[in-house]
Amino acid sequence: MTRSQLAACAIAATAAGFAVGSPQPPSGAHTRPAPVLPTALPAPVRPAFTPGPALPIARGRFVTRWAPVRRAVAARRRPNTRAAPVARVPTMTPDDTVNIVLVRDSRSDRAGHIWVRVSIATIPNGRTGWVPRSALGGYGTVDTRLVVDLDRLTATLFKRGQRTFRARIGVGRRGSPTPRGRFFVRDRLTRFADRFYGPVAFGTNARSPGLTDWPGGGYIGIHGTDRPRLIPGHISHGCIRMRNVDILALGRRMPVGTPITIR
């Protein structure tokens, strides 16, 4: 069969196909199309759902990443086992919760091992160090940020850049000031018997420079109070105190891992 004959056959077959699929001819016509499918087939099944459009990744500028410490490890100045240690990073906090670190950066060394730069709890405050990725667990993410203003005595929570909470606070008095800098929420404690801390307390990685011999190492927390009339004011040993109604509201909105700016 020549190429032109093949083309003619194809055209004829296509035309026949269209004829079969075309509407019925007007009444009175002599020809009826033969049924293509048996009439007894069940109706098509309508899917219970369809996923809809694809979801591109949300903009990441509000996202902060944290990770639990799976094994105690030395944080180092550079991503290298021979680099000088900055601090020891334990697996547990003084409050007996799993220690977490804030993830700042990651890179591979020449051998292909991954190192992660993390914020750690040290004196002086605000230091970072490199730890092997294998010392950390899976990453968690948050899209919240707490800003504490020591001059205005306010704490403001943002979620994806939008303000969602603000409260007046009590902060450290002279002699035990609340440290300024960038920190994060390490844990959340509830249902404890000590009314001094109110109903909810958040632990942070911030440390009081002057109270390092405090039980647990002098960590700064964010918590309620049994003396709400003192708020706002410079009243604490460094912790950030709120009225109980406010700490309960914050407790519903602020996840562990939230970065904190104290300014």
Add this chain to the structure above:
Amino acid sequence: MTGGTVLRLEDVDRDEALLETIAALHGDTRADFLRKAVLGSAGMLALLGAPPSASAAMSATDLDILNFGLRFERLQASFYTEAESMGVVGKMAPRKQEWARTLGAHERAHVRIVKEILGDRAGPRPFFDFHGVTESEDSFTRTAVAMEDLTVALLTGITPRMRDRALVAALFGLLTTEARHAAWARSIVRTTPAANAFDEPRSLDGVHALLGRTRFIVSAPRVRRRRRAPRMTG
């Protein structure tokens, strides 16, 4: 392989990419990793709310099956999202970027719709630990290939078990999409896109066991504590 038979990781992880990658990241030998993984898989089953036996799996309701599907879709979506947000995807060649971003966007859409369908009966989001495989291009790509193959295996196994035909029809839509993902992933690493003439159905138990061996789904770290007085400065 038929439903109810426990799978080996090698059945789906054909190139053993998943196994080798994770073992290397842990600094383990392959044998050490497998030994630990087997020990860890029992806890994994509990975490997934898995039925303890194949017969229990067969009697699972559509809700249970769909909730398992949701966990798996969340695993995939988190995997691609983490790699993209860590900047690994952005450093890849353009054709690989398109592949990774597209698959991630699809998986997130799958999570959204399955969550919507389950409503308040959707299970909680598990905590994931990808052990660093999302942080280098090579390990991410190799793991993605194994994960997409595993997804096809899972959907091939669970779809016929659904009782509601409308859900079956919907899962077929996911299955064919995931099969395209798997073929695309394989073409990215220049492996045969269609490895077999027929994809064997996989049992729910088998996929549970495979997931357990990856150790990608872990217990959430205990960052909350009750009934213990704070030790902060006050």
